[in-house]
Structures are given as structure tokens and as C-alpha cells.
Amino acid sequence: xxxxxxxxxxxxxxxxxxxxxxxxxIPETEYPxxxxxxxxxxxxxxxxxxxxxxxxxxxFDRNNYHTFQPLLYQVATAGLExxxxxxxxxxxxxxxxxxxxxxxxxxxIHAKEKYIETEIGAMSYDHLVIATGSRTNFFxxxxxxxxxxxxxxxxxxxxxxSHILQNFEAATVTTDxxxxxxxxxxxxxxxxxxxxxxxxxxxxLKKNVLPSDYPDLDFDHMNIILLEGxxxxxxxxxxxxxxxxxxxxxxxxxxxxxxxxxxxxxxxxAELSNGSSxxxxxxxxxxxxxxxxxxxxxxxxxxxxxxxxxxxxxxxDYDDIYAIGxxxxxxxxxxxxxxxxxxxxxxxxxxxxAKNLKRMLxxxxxxxxxxxxxxxxxxxxxxxxxxxxxxLRFGGLFAWMIxxxxxxxxIIGFRxxxxxxxxWVWNYFTYDKGTRLIIRKFIPKHKANDVTx
Amino acid sequence: xxxxxxxxxxxxxxxxxxxxxxxxxIPETEYPxxxxxxxxxxxxxxxxxxxxxxxxxxxFDRNNYHTFQPLLYQVATAGLExxxxxxxxxxxxxxxxxxxxxxxxxxxIHAKEKYIETEIGAMSYDHLVIATGSRTNFFxxxxxxxxxxxxxxxxxxxxxxSHILQNFEAATVTTDxxxxxxxxxxxxxxxxxxxxxxxxxxxxLKKNVLPSDYPDLDFDHMNIILLEGxxxxxxxxxxxxxxxxxxxxxxxxxxxxxxxxxxxxxxxxAELSNGSSxxxxxxxxxxxxxxxxxxxxxxxxxxxxxxxxxxxxxxxDYDDIYAIGxxxxxxxxxxxxxxxxxxxxxxxxxxxxAKNLKRMLxxxxxxxxxxxxxxxxxxxxxxxxxxxxxxLRFGGLFAWMIxxxxxxxxIIGFRxxxxxxxxWVWNYFTYDKGTRLIIRKFIPKHKANDVTx
Numbered sequence: 005x006x007x008x009x010x011x012x013x014x015x016x017x018x019x020x021x022x023x024x025x026x027x028x029x030i031p032e033t034e035y036p037x038x039x040x041x042x043x044x045x046x047x048x049x050x051x052x053x054x055x056x057x058x059x060x061x062x063x064f065d066r067n068n069y070h071t072f073q074p075l076l077y078q079v080a081t082a083g084l085e086x087x088x089x090x091x092x093x094x095x096x097x098x099x100x101x102x103x104x105x106x107x108x109x110x111x112x113i114h115a116k117e118k119y120i121e122t123e124i125g126a127m128s129y130d131h132l133v134i135a136t137g138s139r140t141n142f143f144x145x146x147x148x149x150x151x152x153x154x155x156x157x158x159x160x161x162x163x164x165x166s167h168i169l170q171n172f173e174a175a176t177v178t179t180d181x182x183x184x185x186x187x188x189x190x191x192x193x194x195x196x197x198x199x200x201x202x203x204x205x206x207x208x209l210k211k212n213v214l215p216s217d218y219p220d221l222d223f224d225h226m227n228i229i230l231l232e233g234x235x236x237x238x239x240x241x242x243x244x245x246x247x248x249x250x251x252x253x254x255x256x257x258x259x260x261x262x263x264x265x266x267x268x269x270x271x272x273x274a275e276l277s278n279g280s281s282x283x284x285x286x287x288x289x290x291x292x293x294x295x296x297x298x299x300x301x302x303x304x305x306x307x308x309x310x311x312x313x314x315x316x317x318x319x320x321d322y323d324d325i326y327a328i329g330x331x332x333x334x335x336x337x338x339x340x341x342x343x344x345x346x347x348x349x350x351x352x353x354x355x356x357x358a359k360n361l362k363r364m365l366x367x368x369x370x371x372x373x374x375x376x377x378x379x380x381x382x383x384x385x386x387x388x389x390x391x392x393x394x395x396l397r398f399g400g401l402f403a404w405m406i407x408x409x410x411x412x413x414x415i416i417g418f419r420x421x422x423x424x425x426x427x428w429v430w431n432y433f434t435y436d437k438g439t440r441l442i443i444r445k446f447i448p449k450h451k452a453n454d455v456t457x
Numbered sequence: 458x459x460x461x462x463x464x465x466x467x468x469x470x471x472x473x474x475x476x477x478x479x480x481x482x483i484p485e486t487e488y489p490x491x492x493x494x495x496x497x498x499x500x501x502x503x504x505x506x507x508x509x510x511x512x513x514x515x516x517f518d519r520n521n522y523h524t525f526q527p528l529l530y531q532v533a534t535a536g537l538e539x540x541x542x543x544x545x546x547x548x549x550x551x552x553x554x555x556x557x558x559x560x561x562x563x564x565x566i567h568a569k570e571k572y573i574e575t576e577i578g579a580m581s582y583d584h585l586v587i588a589t590g591s592r593t594n595f596f597x598x599x600x601x602x603x604x605x606x607x608x609x610x611x612x613x614x615x616x617x618x619s620h621i622l623q624n625f626e627a628a629t630v631t632t633d634x635x636x637x638x639x640x641x642x643x644x645x646x647x648x649x650x651x652x653x654x655x656x657x658x659x660x661x662l663k664k665n666v667l668p669s670d671y672p673d674l675d676f677d678h679m680n681i682i683l684l685e686g687x688x689x690x691x692x693x694x695x696x697x698x699x700x701x702x703x704x705x706x707x708x709x710x711x712x713x714x715x716x717x718x719x720x721x722x723x724x725x726x727a728e729l730s731n732g733s734s735x736x737x738x739x740x741x742x743x744x745x746x747x748x749x750x751x752x753x754x755x756x757x758x759x760x761x762x763x764x765x766x767x768x769x770x771x772x773x774d775y776d777d778i779y780a781i782g783x784x785x786x787x788x789x790x791x792x793x794x795x796x797x798x799x800x801x802x803x804x805x806x807x808x809x810x811a812k813n814l815k816r817m818l819x820x821x822x823x824x825x826x827x828x829x830x831x832x833x834x835x836x837x838x839x840x841x842x843x844x845x846x847x848x849l850r851f852g853g854l855f856a857w858m859i860x861x862x863x864x865x866x867x868i869i870g871f872r873x874x875x876x877x878x879x880x881w882v883w884n885y886f887t888y889d890k891g892t893r894l895i896i897r898k899f900i901p902k903h904k905a906n907d908v909t910x
Contacts, residue, residue: 028630031673068622069894085538092893094670104673107626107895124630159897169521173560177481177577217547220484220557419883419891426879430872438872440545441522442560444612444897 026125030104033060036130038361039120041110041298043070043093045347046329047135048416049354051097057365060102062129064122066109068092071158072415074347075424077198079161080288081205082169082213082437086158088423091416110136113300115322120298131324133357134311138293138330138345141309151271151448152289155198164288165439166446171285173442176220182283188226189284191274193266194291195232196239197382200249202288203230204384207256212435228258229282233265233291238390240344241380245390248399252384266291271448293345295331307333310342315372317357328353334373343375347414352376383407386432479578483557486513489583491814492573494563494751496523496546498800499782500588501869502807504550510818513555515582517575519562521545524611525868527800528877530651532614533741534658535622535666535890539611541876544869563589566753568775573751584777586810587764591746591783591798594762604724604901605742608651617741618892619899624738626895629673635736641679642737644727646719647744648685649692650835653702655741656683657837660709665888681711682735686718686744691843693797694833698843701852705837719744724901746798748784760786763795768825770810781806787826796828800867805829836860839885 035058040047043065051063072089079086094105108122119128140154153164168190175187192203206228215223230237230253236246237253237260250260265277266287274282294309305312305320310333312320317332319325329350333342343349353373360370379393381403389404391397408428415421431437488511493500496518507514525542532539547558561575572581593607606617621643628640645656659681668676683690683706689699690706690713703713718730719740727735747762758765758773763786765773770785772778782803786795796802806826813823832846834856842857844850861881868874884890 029632067895068626069896085540086894086896087538087892090894090896092670095889095893098669098672106630107623124627162896170560173521174577177559179482216551217545219551419887419889422879422883423876423891426875430875434872436548436872438876439540440548441540441543442520443522443539443543443615 025121028106028108028122028125028127030060030062030106030127033102035060035102037062037128038131038133039064039127039129040133040135041065041120042135042137042329042331043067043105044073044135044137044329044350046137046350046354047133048093048096049351050133050135050328050358051100051103053355053358054361055100057102057362059361059365060104061100062104062106062127063093063097064106064108064110064120065093066107068094068105068107069158070096070416072420073156074197074411074414076155076158076161077202077205079158079439080155080164080168080202081209082165082440083205083431084424084427085439086162088420088427089415090158091420096416110298113298113325115300115325118324129324131361132326134297134319134325134327134331135329135350135354136296136298136331137350139296140289141292141294142289143292145268147268147270148266148287148289151269152193152287154289155202156293162444163446164286166442166444168286169440169442170446172214172218172221176218185225186272186283186285188221188223189282190226190228190286190288191266191282191284192228192230192288192290194289195230195234195237195260195262196290197380199230199232199288199290200237200253200382200384202290203228203253203258204256204388207253207258208385209437210257213437213440217440227282228256229284230258230260231264231266231276232260232262233277235263237262238382241382241390242392242397244397245382245392245399248390249382249384252388252390252399255388256385293330295333297327297331316360316370317353317373326357328357339375346380348378349375381407381410478574481559481561481575481578481580483513483515483559483580486555488513488555490515490581491584491586492517492580492582493586493588494518494573495588495590495782495784496520496558497526497588497590497782497803499590499803499807500586501546501549502804503586503588503781503811504553504556506808506811507814508553510555510815512814512818513557514553515557515559515580516546516550517559517561517563517573518546519560520611521547521558521560522611523549523869525873526609527650527864527867529608529611529614530655530658532611532892533608533617533621533655534662535618535893536658536884537877537880538892539615541873541880542868543611544873549869563751566751566778568753568778571777582777584814585779587750587772587778587780587784588782588803588807589749589751589784590803592749593742594745594747595742596745598721600721600723601719601740601742604722605646605740607742608655609746615897616899617739619895619897621739622893622895623899625667625671625674629671638678639725639736639738641674641676642735643679643681643739643741644719644735644737645681645683645741645743647742648683648687648690648713648715649743650833652683652685652741652743653690653706653835653837655743656681656706656711657709657841660706660711661838662890663710666890666893670893680735681709682737683711683713684717684719684729685713685715686730688716690715691835694835694843695845695850697850698835698845698852701843702835702837705841705843705852708841709838746783748786750780750784769813769823770806770826779810781810792828799833801831802828834860834863 037060040063069090075089078084108124112121142149237249268275311327313332330345356373381391383389387401389407390399391403490513493516522543528542531537561577563575565574595602690702721728764780766785783798809826834844836842840854842860843852844856
């Protein structure tokens with residue numbers, strides 16, 4: 005592939021949207037239009053680096069806010085409110101010239117005619133970047149999808165918070181021993197960072213918060229069970245981290261069962277791959293994610309629900325469409341199955357694509373993406389975390405402080421940093437979690453007539 | 458009425474709940490049971506003052522949290538998150554001996570058989586305190602009830618916040634001039650403290666926040682209109698406060714129309730009593746409240762949707778039922794139509810009833826309730842408030858600082874005080890409001906199939 009081939013001049017395309025389709029109003033401009041789908045880590049990093057360029061930038065997202073997903077589990081476990089980990093996209097990007105935000109779900113990409121179809125109308129593009137991230141993967145299991153709690157979006161975290169608290173309220177007035185057992189058990193499926201972190205946080209709640217909140221319940225009967233299908237926790241980290249995580253989780257009274265999967269779940273009983281079962285009203289599903297993209301992409305450019313891209317994050321078989329972040333599958337010598345679906349990859353791809361778009365505008369050749377792995381970490385709870393930094397592996401208090409520091413500086417916006425920090429200081433010294441509020445009662449999907457609010 | 462008559466000995470009553478009704482489980486005790494309905498200002502003040510008494514105290518509330526209602530309008534206008542103004546009831550009351558909380562809506566009081574019927578079962582009582590507060594009064598106008606936004610509960614405040622933001626998102630993509638006008642107008646009905654405060658906060662949003670968030674909208678076309686049925690704002694305060702409030706509201710670009718009422722509203726157009734109309738998608742209803750009580754009370758003990766009580770807050774014609782706070786209508790020489798429905802009255806009645814119950818336990822005579830009016834105040838926005846303190850009336854920066862101080866020290870719990878204070882400092886210096894998040898999209902009632910979540 006020659007460089008000439010991968011650096012087409014950015015020119016203003018013709019508006020190909022059919023006259024019959026409602027067009028989304030946007031100010032007219034002489035610049036070519038770059039449309040970005042998704043305001044996650046990849047999308048907002050890209051926008052921020054494209055300031056003052058001769059481009060009209062339009063960002064689409066179904067929400068009006070960016071979510072700092074690594075701390076979502078703390079919203080679910082009553083440690084933080086949503087405003088601590090979410091920031092309004094318009095505010096975060098208000099200094100970018102020629103930038104427009106449109107809140108809408110994007111349904112279809114019409115690559116040939118160069119426009120997208122969304123819930124609020126259609127918009128043409130000259131260049132398109134797909135940064136739509138990932139969503140929960142239930143691996144086709146309908147019973148689990150209906151009854152389990154995923155943990156990828158803020159409303160899901162709030163639902164889980166409400167459900168857990170409602171459950172204990174109901175437990176105080178039940179006289180049925182079986183029901184009480186189901187209510188007191190919480191099962192977490194998936195031993196990756198999310199599963200480990202939510203299990204640890206629930207362990208902290210059990211230890212420090214719930215017994216004084218519910219003096220009429222016996223928390224010796226509360227079981228927090230973490231299931232992992234493979235033979236170790238934190239599969240993306242070192243063996244050292246896996247071992248330490250199990251040790252720390254035990255201190256928070258979390259039971260870990262390895263090489264165990266859930267085969268079905270009806271909202272009351274989880275059937276396991278080893279033939280046994282667990283009675284539980286609360287099954288948290290953190291067992292996997294998959295790419296989340298609009299219709300219209302050729303099947304040849306899709307693999308394992310992710311979009312195949314070249315080393316410049318350009319979508320295979322497309323000239324003017326790019327994909328960055330979780331959704332992008334870039335195979336390379338070091339990462340033959342693609343990069344891990346993590347925030348640092350998304351941020352680095354956003355940065356690299358921004359640089360390449362600038363090069364393109366100057367008719368310079370693009371530079372291939374190179375992932376710089378800064379290490380990985382997971383926290384289990386108070387004073388307990390594990391960190392892999394290159395060949396360095398460590399755990400405990402120091403790891404926990406590094407985890408907190410890295411997460412604090414990664415949160416976007418000084419206000420959010422301040423609020424998260426204040427909450428953490430408060431929680432640390434008081435052993436309390438402040439947001440045990442059932443603001444909107446959780447109504448199970450199968451009872452809610454499919455109204456999602 | 459002799460004192461002997463009003464101080465019946467507290468004795469443990471017989472469980473009169475019929476065998477056919479599901480009883481709410483509660484630990485057995487030798488003490489008489491005091492059941493309190495409602496965890497508002499009146500209810501929690503009462504509980505806190507009843508520590509260490511030979512009573513089993515059971516508090517019912519439909520929510521698991523106490524709401525600091527005076528700041529609800531700041532949640533609606535993106536200034537604060539719910540956790541700043543709400544605190545978990547279990548946490549707030551965990552130090553009280555023999556105290557139990559049950560989250561449930563209470564449906565019926567069976568005074569003769571001495572038990573209450575709730576959504577989770579029945580419970581007998583020896584003494585009952587009704588502290589169920591007030592709810593929005595739509596004065597029987599169905600069209601307004603269906604389409605207007607009330608502002609009495611946290612989910613309502615979040616709905617309003619989402620709706621306002623969704624509305625501006627939609628305004629950026631509308632091409633219909635009429636629709637745009639409806640979207641840009643906000644009408645507030647009711648010139649009491651809530652109406653004035655929400656109008657002022659919206660004025661601040663219009664001035665400092667929205668124009669940079671929505672650069673493609675022209676905020677000169679945004680009208681914030683406050684309607685009041687009587688001839689002045691803040692009817693419960695001095696003429697001085699009314700005049701100042703109008704002056705301050707003008708500075709925040711709020712249009713005030715006095716002696717004007719809304720006769721009907723279909724979600725698009727508000728018809729006014731003077732024959733004119735206003736196109737608006739957003740009508741906030743702060744025009745009145747009414748008592749909110751379970752069924753079962755004799756009509757002779759009810760007047761204007763409030764419960765008639767004697768000077769000891771005892772329900773007329775009942776020996777063992779009390780009512781405190783907004784719901785109680787105590788006629789006296791100074792207050793021939795009852796006390797104002799305000800937090801200070803509720804707190805003082807909670808305190809007085811606690812003292813009287815203690816006296817009763819010692820077979821001492823009760824003392825009549827005497828309201829100590831500490832003054833009243835309302836804020837309009839940044840540096841602007843009005844305060845009536847006895848014969849003293851003043852406005853401006855000093856009044857605003859007093860308003861903030863009084864509200865800060867009135868919030869229950871150090872954590873909430875800290876969070877509110879941090880948010881206020883942040884908002885003041887940055888001219889920003891941090892919580893402009895559409896966490897759960899608002900779906901209008903008439904479209905949501907009546908599912909309330």
C-alpha cells in the first residue's frame with residue numbers, strides 16, 4: 005500500500021442524502037465535515053486534539069455526557085454519584101472551534117452515499133470515525149440477558165444500586181427462608197477487573213456498612229460469590245496479580261470459584277456449569293463485552309463483533325471511515341488478536357488518529373499506531389490493589405495508592421476529580437458510603453413492560 | 458379538657474390485626490409500639506428525640522431517604538446531585554435504640570383496630586404519628602396534572618432536569634419555528650419561594666451556562682416567565698421582600714406576571730386567565746401543596762386536605778393518633794388557619810411531640826405547641842436573596858450569605874453539608890453547574906404507559 009493511497013486529500017463531499025430523508029440541521033461551512041460516533045475515551049480524545057483545524061467536527065452520542073467507566077462499579081456500590089464520573093460532553097468540548105454535538109443513537113452507515121442515519125435524521129460526512137465502544141456480551145444466553153445486571157452504563161449502575169438496597173429492604177420483612185437466602189446472596193460472573201472490583205466493593209459494604217443499616221438482618225448469611233470461567237482471576241494481568249487478588253478478596257469475605265460458568269439464570273436460581281446451583285436475586289454480569297456498531301458495515305470488515313482496521317485505524321475496504329477504541333480490531337505482530345479493550349488503547353488511538361488527520365490535511369504520510377502499554381491494575385478494596393508495571397508486580401497499600409492516583413488524574417475535569425477525591429477521603433475515614441439512595445425504584449425488565457427509562 | 462384526659466398511660470395494646478392479613482415481621486418486644494408515618498423533617502426530628510425510651514419505634518416511608526426539600530430546585534436546575542440533599546434514613550437514625558425502619562407506602566389506618574395497612578403488609582400500633590407531609594396540589598386540573606412538572610420529590614426534580622436538557626438538545630435540530638419557540642420558553646407557575654427560586658436558578662443557567670453549551674441556539678429567544686395568581690410574589694413574606702424579588706428576578710431576565718393564572722395546559726400551549734397564551738414545552742407547577750395522608754381518617758378530622766389537631770398535635774376525635782408537620786392543621790389565636798407548611802414548623806412540632814411523649818411516659822401533663830417564627834427567606838440567584846427577620850427586612854449580598862449559611866447548617870449530616878458547600882463554591886467561582894446530565898431520559902407521563910420509575 006503506497007502512502008499516496010492512504011492519504012486522500014480531505015475535500016468537501018457532495019451531500020448525497022436523499023431529498024426524502026430528514027436532514028439534521030447544522031450550520032453551513034466551507035470545510036469538509038468529520039463525523040465522529042461516540043463520546044467515549046477514543047472519541048473525546050480525538051475531538052480535543054482537532055481544535056483549530058479546517059474541519060467541521062460533529063460528534064454523535066446517545067448520551068449528553070462522557071462516562072468514566074473504570075469507576076462505574078463505585079456508582080453501583082453506593083460509593084459515588086453519577087456526576088462524579090460523568091461530565092457533560094458539550095461542556096468538555098465547548099472550546100473546540102467548528103465543533104457541534106448532536107445527541108442521538110446512530111442506526112445505519114450508508115458508506116456509498118456517505119451519510120449516516122440516526123434517530124433524529126440523517127447527516128452526510130466527508131470522513132467518518134466510529135468510536136462506539138463496546139457493550140455487554142451475554143453470549144446469546146437469553147435467560148441471563150433478561151435477569152442479570154450488566155455494568156456498562158450509568159443507568160445500569162443506578163439500577164443495580166437500587167436493586168441491591170431494595171433487596172435488603174425486602175429481606176427485613178420476608179418470612180420465607182428460601183427467599184431470604186436468595187436475597188442475601190450476590191453472584192458476580194466474570195473475574196476481570198470489573199468483576200473483581202465490584203466483588204471487593206460489595207465485600208466492603210458487607211463488612212462496614214450494611215450491618216449497622218440493617219440491624220435486623222444477619223450478615224453472616226450474606227454470600228458474595230465471584231465466578232470465573234477460566235482457571236484464574238484477572239486473566240489480562242500477571243499470575244502474581246491473580247493470586248494476590250484471590251487473597252485480598254478472601255479478606256473481604258468474597259468467595260471465589262474458578263473454572264465455573266453460569267449456564268442459565270431465571271432471576272432466582274443460577275445454574276452452574278459444574279451441575280450445582282446458587283439461589284440469588286442478584287446476578288451481576290461482568291463476563292464479557294463485544295463491539296457495538298451501527299448497521300451498514302460490510303461483513304468482510306467485521307470480525308468477532310469488532311471492526312477490522314489497518315495500522316492507521318482505517319476501516320478495511322473503506323477509504324474514508326476510521327474506527328478507534330474498543331470497537332477497532334487492529335491485528336499486529338505484538339497483538340495478533342487485536343489490542344485489549346481498555347481505556348489507554350482508546351486514548352492512544354484517538355491521539356494517533358488526530359495526528360494522522362492533521363498530517364493528511366498537510367498531505368503528509370500517516371504514521372502507524374503503536375500501543376504503549378503502561379501497565380495494568382485493579383483494586384479490591386480499602387488498602388488493597390494489584391499493579392503490573394512492565395516486569396514489576398506488586399500489591400497492597402502502595403498499589404492501592406497508585407491505583408487511586410492514576411484514576412484520579414485520569415478523570416476528566418477538575419470538578420469531577422475534586423468530587424471523587426472528597427468522596428474517597430470521606431469514605432476512607434468514616435468507613436461509610438454516602439449514596440445508599442433508592443432514587444428510582446428498580447423494576448425488573450420482565451415486569452417493566454419494556455419501558456426503559 | 459382535663460390533663461388526665463390527654464395523658465393516657467402508654468400500654469402495650471393487643472394485636473388487633475386480623476389473622477387473614479399478612480403481618481410485617483418485627484422483633485417482639487415488651488415495650489409499646491410507636492409507629493411514625495413519614496421520614497420528613499417532622500418524622501426524623503421526632504425519632505431522633507425519642508432515643509433510649511421504653512418504646513419500640515417503627516418509621517415507615519415510601520423512600521429509604523430523607524429529602525432536604527428546600528434545595529430540591531437546585532437538583533432540578535443542574536446545581537446539585539440527589540446525594541447532596543438526600544440522606545439514607547437508616548444511616549441517619551442508626552443510633553436510636555429499639556428503632557426499626559420499613560420502606561413502604563402506607564394505604565389505610567384502621568384506628569378502631571389500631572393497625573395500619575401498607576403495601577408490604579399490616580402492622581399494629583399502640584400510638585401512631587402521621588407525618589406524611591404534603592404533595593403537589595393541581596386543584597383538580599387534569600390537563601395541568603398530566604403535562605406540568607411538579608417539584609416535590611427527587612425523581613421529579615431529576616425528570617425536570619432531564620426534560621430541560623433534552624429540550625435544548627431537540628431545539629438544536631428543529632427546523633419548525635413554532636416548535637423552537639415552545640422549546641425555548643419555560644413557564645413557572647406560583648410565586649412562592651419554590652417558584653421564585655427555580656425561576657432565578659433558570660435565569661442563571663440562561664445567563665451563564667446555556668449559551669456556551671448550545672452555541673447554535675439564540676438565547677435572546679429564551680423566555681423564562683413566572684406567573685403568580687395574586688398581586689405579589691412571596692405572599693408569606695413582607696411587601697419589601699416581594700418588591701425586591703421582582704427587581705432581582707428582572708436582573709436574571711425572568712419575566713414576572715402577577716394576578717395571572719394558568720387555566721389549562723396541553724404540553725404545548727398554556728392558556729392564561731387573562732385570555733392570552735404562551736407556547737411552552739416546559740411548565741413547572743409550584744402553585745400549591747395539599748396534605749398527603751392515608752385513608753381511614755374520619756372526615757370530621759379533616760379540613761382542606763389537612764388533619765385537624767389540638768394544641769398537643771393530637772388528631773381530633775382520636776386518643777392515640779398524632780399528626781405533625783405539613784399535614785397537621787392546628788388552629789390557634791395567632792394562626793387561625795393553621796401554621797404555614799414550612800420545615801421550621803415541622804421540626805418544632807416534632808420536638809414538642811417528643812417532649813410530650815416523654816412527659817406522658819412519666820405521667821406528666823403535656824405542653825401545648827407554640828410556634829417560634831424565626832423569620833423567612835428566599836434566594837433569587839448569585840448574590841441575591843431576601844430575608845425577613847422579625848421587623849427586619851433586607852436583601853442583596855448579605856441576605857444571600859445568610860440564606861446560604863442557614864441552609865447549609867440545616868442540611869442533615871456533615872457529608873451532605875460538605876458536598877453542598879463544595880458544589881456552591883465551585884459553581885460560584887466557575888459560573889458553572891456541574892450536573893447537566895441526562896442520566897435517564899424523561900418520558901412524558903402520557904407516553905410512558907403510566908410506568909413510574
